[in-house]
Amino acid sequence: MHAKVEQVVSGTPFCHFIGGEFVGSSGGRMFDTLSPATGEVYAQVHEAGREEVDAAVEAARAALAGPWGSMAVQQRVALLYELADGINARFDDFVEAECLDTGKPWSLARHVDIPRGAANFKIFADIIKNVPAESFMTDTPDGAGALNYALRVPKGVVGVICPWNLPLLLMTWKVGPALACGNAVVVKPSEETPATATLLGEVMNSVGIPAGVYNVVHGFGPDSAGEFLTRHPGVDAITFTGEVVTGTEIMKAAAVGLRAVSFELGGKNAGVVFADCDMDRTIEDAMRSVFANCGQVCLGTERVYVERPVFDEFVDRLRLGAENLATGRPELATTTLGPMISRQQREKVLSYYDKAREEGAEIITGGGVPQVPGELGGGFWVEPTIWTGLPESSPVNREEIFGPCCHVQPFDDEAEAVAMANDTPYGLATSIWTGDASRAHRVAAAIEVGITWVNCWFLRDLRTPFGGSKQSGIGREGGVHSLEFYTEMRNVCLKL
DSSP states (O other), rough: OOOHHHTTTTTSBBOOEETEEEEEOOOGEEEEEETTTOOOOEEEOOOOOOOHHHHHHHHHHHHHHHHHHHHHHHHHHHHHHHHHHHHHHHHHHHHHHHHHHHHOOOIIIIIIIIIHHHHHHHHHHHHHHHHOOEEEEETTTTTTOEEEEEEEEOOSSEEEEEESHHHHHHHHHHHHHHHTTEEEEEEEEOTOHHHHHHHHHHHHHHHOOOOTSEEEEEOSSSSHHHHHHTTTTTTEEEEEEEEEEHHHHHHHHHHHHTEEEEOOOOOOOEEEETSSSHHHHHHHHHHHHHHHHGGGTTTOEEEEEGGGGGHHHHHHHHHHHTTTOOOOOSTTTTTTOOSSSSHHHHHHHHHHHHHHHHHHHHEEOOOOOOOOOGGGGGSSSOOOOOOOOTTTTTTHHSOOOOOOOEEEEEEESSHHHHHHHOOOOOOOEEEEEEEEEEHHHHHHHOOSSSEEEEEEOOOTTTTBOOOOETTTEEBSHHHHHHHHHHHHEEEEEEEE
């Protein structure tokens, strides 16, 4: 492990951050965290038991009863701006920590993960200081009237369960609005990616966020930090990004005490390419939507439907793009494809590569493990892969793979494309590429997803609603839609 990151995360092993202090686990429970790029252990992590989770929730409740709970909105907003600036002041530290955990190219973390991780605090600070509240003048029998107005108050203690694919970005996407609204949080980062959530604790202290407002407990799900947090009676709401099975278990736990939940879950996203598209732009977008972050993006495209007249051209150009992706050390500018997050995730992805082969898919490119030299030989690498020729009923087309791969299928008319895109239990995102504005609006309205991009991918305005339909989630995040989860509305009726 690099010396710089050892310093910025307060040394190894990684500690919990509870009540403004870095603390270990009682009993010395620890687990290893691996570098996905090399497969080697680079640090150890303290595992939270019930005692640590209890302490974190207690610290959060104490913060709500203390200065954080009575702090004026403008003061809270100023602290969140300082927090964003504090992340940017340690930009290189966050990049190194994020890339050690994930193995992703530094270029990706520099342009996406860390800037967005910081921006999430500023965008929600701006929203909370400008959000309006309702008020109504009401008639009364005596003619004097009454004034009804709404108060927006924090939910309380929010449990934040984070994924491993975009650790800082997706964690602050939840912590940003939670703190802007005046809540306190207990964060459980993925056991695969403990670094940036821990490092953020140092920045919280440096800018003066009161102790207990932000807490971090490390560990796993069942019989570990995740289960203890989601079942804790002192937690008022739970937000989670991850896969459906875990989301279902969290929802069961949250049902005890009727705690609110916000879920962004799995996807099997479709891209639809019409013959009248700008093919240069479409290939550029499709390359990103299929292969960015080694395919480990919830909004990524695993099914691509291409109108038959341009099918061969699209497949050939996507193949060329995939074959030009370069594996390598994360810090090198020439590296454009990182590894899978873990050995287990690589085995999962390779199992789908095997299924595709067994079912008779035409393998356009990839389908195996690349030869990566030197110390990277033990990393969790897979080849970027494109298939065609499988039926829509294939597991490759039905189940979320979460790897650098896609299946490409031709279609003959708009109705067929929409039907295939909708033939999934998921409904997170889609992309449509066409030069016909009327068709774009028509198809966007017909595909059953929470997010539709037209002639682009991953272009986000953080004020817009974000979330999935069907099994892809519950609720919406972004802009005022996040405030609906992180606050409660109270009505005051004043007789005049």
